[in-house]
Structure formats: C-alpha cells, structure tokens
Amino acid sequence: MKITIPKNESVWRVPEERELEVVVPENSEVLILECNKNNGDFKRVVKVEKNARVKYLDLQIGEGEATKNVATTIELIGEGAEVDLLGLFAVQGNDTFKITHQVIHAAPRTTSRLVSKGILTGSSFAHQISRIEILPGQPGCSGDERADTILLSDNARVIAVPELEIGNNDVQCKHAVTTTRLNKEKLFYLASRGLDEETSRELLIQAHLAPILEQIPEETLAELNLDFSSFE
Helix, strand or coil: CEEECCCCCCCCEEECEEEEEEEEEECEEEEEEECCCCEEEEEEEEEEEECCCCEEEEEECCCCHHHHHHEEEEEECCCCCEEEEEEEEECCCCEEEEEEEEEEEEECCEEEEEEEEECCCCCCEEEEEEEEEEECCCEEEEEEEEEEEECCCCCCCEEEEEEEEEECCCCCEEEEEECCCHHCCCCCHHHHHHCCCHHHHHHHHHHHHHHHCCCHHHHHHHCCCCCCCHCC
C-alpha cells in the first residue's frame, strides 16, 4: 500500500498493513504513530520531502508468544528534511522480536534522531538494530542514535546494534547503547519512602519508557490503553 499524508494531517496512525510506503510532502509536519501487537513480518518505508518534519513513534508490544520482524526505513529525500524515529519495545514470556530502524540521508542538510527504549522479561529475546546511512554527495547532515534497554529477568536477552555508514566528511553523527537492569539504589530509595517493591519497579519502568510515551498526545495515549504491569 502507498499513501501520501495530507499536509494538514498532524497525527497519522499507521494502518495494519504488512507492507507500507508513505510519502510526507514538503514543508509539512506530522506525527506518525504505530502501535503493533501483531505477529509476523512488517515493512515500512517513509519518504520525507524537502523541509518536512516527521516524528515517527514505533511501539512494538509482545504478549508472551509473539514472533515478529519489523523494519522501518525513513528516507530523507528532500533538502532540510528532518525525522525523530522513536521506538519502544516491550517483550515478555517467549516473545522473539527483530526490530530494525534505518534512516537514509539522501539529500543535503538533513537531520535524524533515533531513540529506542526497550524492556524485556521472562525468556524473551530482542534483536534491535539502529542504522544511519548518509549517502555520498550529501553535505551538512547530522544523525544521532541511542538505544537503552532494561532486562527485567535473568533469562531475557537483547542484542542492540548501532550502525553508521557515512559517505562524506561534512557530517555530524554519534551513537550510544546501554543494556542494564533496574537500578538497585533507586529501588532502595523508593523502598525507604514507603513504597513496596512492585510499585517501585512499576515506577522505574514507567520512567524508562516516559521519553517515548510523552510524545503521544494524551487523548491518543488513552485510546491505546497500554499496560506494562505484566512486565514487572
């Protein structure tokens, strides 16, 4: 399916299609939201035209037995195009996820920011890839990628891979990856304030995911009815 988002559209929900190509017209600004709880393979390609700005929120939620492979590619095809590609994945039970976020800078003076926040529990596994590619002959581009994952059980596993492919020198790029467990000092502090362990863990999980969830309009967030209590 191929779709051009109207210029007056401020929030656009990704339909439940396996393969999707989206065009964001020049000089427009839009928040694209995907919340996917389905199994299987999914491919999204978003072409961002001149001076357009996109915030793409990719929420991939597992329910315990999910196997999925999701690839989202943003092509910055017009000068001055900009994207924030923000991912959240929550994986539990025997879920197995592969999530690929890729931005291709195909025009000069384009900007990308890739942020991923993940939580895993049970015996789940996630392979998370963040990739920025700046094509030759496209000066003045900047790219930043960061992936932060919290493992909530001893058997959960994650492989987080940041990739940069730079085709010229006139660019600014950086990347960072962290994989941690819940901070024991913060848990101890919350316990000292009278909170039980379950509530403390829930608060820390919400704080970890907040940079992504806070980007969703309140009304839309309420409609999504996201509940991460089973991931504690």
